[in-house]
Amino acid sequence: MRERTARSADVIVIGGGAAGLMAAITAARGGRQVVVLDHNAEVGRKILISGGGRCNFTNLDIRPECYLSQNRRFPYSALSRYKPADFLELLKKHHIPWHEKKLGQLFCDNSARDIVTMLLAECAQAHVRVMTDVKVTSVRRSDQFSVETSAGNFSARAVVLATGGLSVPKTGATGFAYDIARQFGLSVIQPTPGLVPLVFGAESDRWVHTLAGISLPVRVSCGKRVFEEALLFTHRGLSGPALLQISSYWQPGEAIRIDLLPGQNFEQLLGDIKKAKGKMRGPAALSRWLPQRLAHEMAGQYAPDRPLVEWSDKAVRHIAQSCHRMDVHPTGTEGFAKAEVTLGGIDTRSLSSRTMQAEKVPGLYVIGEAADVTGWLGGYNFHWAWASGHAAGMALAEEG
Structure with missing residues (x-):
């Protein structure tokens, strides 16, 4: 016991x-004395399952515009002070090989466990105490914070909420950070x-289900937002990188537009076949x-049931436009069980963008997915996670 x-x-x-x-x-x-408490049997569970087990740990094209938040400018400060090159230096220090897959996406050559091992090694070197299988039951604040857990009570000058959001519940995701935030008077974006x-x-779109397993490059749009990547038909609907990207911008009741042949003039291509007078x-x-x-x-x-040579120009135009x-x-949506991330979270308008500290609760910090900041795939x-964690860590170190 x-x-x-x-x-x-x-x-x-x-x-x-x-x-x-x-x-x-x-x-x-x-120089701060730090204790990490995690309710799982091991740390970094979401890291370990990410990127097909190889962890897509950053992107070469990190820009604030690639993030969603009710407070749009909030990510700028942290992202400007911790860049992909900074994380790559950490990988270099630990001799972890990596590669760019596509669109600036960087993955471990070997395993996502390399990232967790690296972080734990850094914790050990900095004398961070990491405790697992510890459930936090309450957080209170008077002169200091009092944190009650299944392993006993802790006191500290500062508490950092880094418990993430509701996505991927099999990794132990909960709404704990939201509960603590509300307790201290911080608002939470749904x-x-x-x-x-x-x-x-809807009956009109049930044909989508019949194409499960098909994947192809497309351009998808919702409102003014456009992504051009792969689309995957599933037994329940649509997935794949392009669809996942646009899902973060989609609102119930809106339509999503798909271009099945991006960059091509399909009307001209079909017209050329028609001119060849084949059957x-x-x-x-x-x-x-x-x-x-x-x-x-x-x-x-969308097409007439007869040889293409017999189609009218209007029919050619109709099928081309339909594609x-x-x-x-x-x-x-398929819900949090299938979601990569959580949209919404602790309202960043109540946080300092430089330090991640709650403006009205000195010593309380909110980082990572717990905050209302969500990035692209x-x-x-x-x-x-790296940038916001670094920002909070730097602020804590500067407190002296």
Whole structure:
């Protein structure tokens, strides 16, 4: 049985994920005595499962515009002071090989465990105490913070909330940070699933389900936001990088527009086949550019059932426009269980963008996914964890 005792530290970090460990390391390097508490059996569980087990740890193209927040300028300060090159220096120090996959996305060559091992090594070097299997039951504040846990009571001058959001509940995700924030008078932007597959229930879009397994490069848009990556049809609806990206901007009731042939003039391509006066029918013609099952579906919905040479110019234009401007109407998402991240969270308008400290609660810091900052797919959210954790850690170190 774990001994229940009272302990004191300068800083208690609640949550041993990417943001929490970075904050702990940075603060401890500055001379602070730091304890990390995590309710899981090991730290960094979300790191370990990310990127197919190789962890997409950052992106070469980190820009504030790639982040969503009710307070749009909030990420600027932290991101400007901790850049991808800074994290790459840490990997270099620990001899961790990495590679760029696409679109600036950086992955470990070997395993995501390399990242966790590196962070724990840095914790050990900086004398951070990391405790796992510890459940925090309450956080109170008078002259100092009192943190009650399953391992006893702790006191500290500062507490860092780094417990993340509600996405990927199998990693132990909870709404703990939101509860503590509300307790101290901080507002919380309603959390919703982000970077999440979308589902379709309307009769008009049920054909989407019949194409499960098909993937192709597309351009998707919702409002003014556009992404050009791969789309995947699933048994429930749509997924794939392009769809996950646009899902963070989609609102219930809105349509999503899909261009199945981005960068091509499909009307001209079909017109050339028509001019050749062959007997090719719609499905065969469309399957030159689209996966066969998708070609048959699009031809069945939008094309005349006769040889292409017999199509009118209007019919050619109609099928071309349908492929370039296909509107679908999601009825919902697959929820937090399938979401990569959480949209919303602790309102950043109550936090300092330089330090991550709550303006009206001295000593209380909010970092990573717990805050209302959500990045694009492709390493942006991990980089926010590093940058926000570093910002809080630097502020704690400077307190002296």
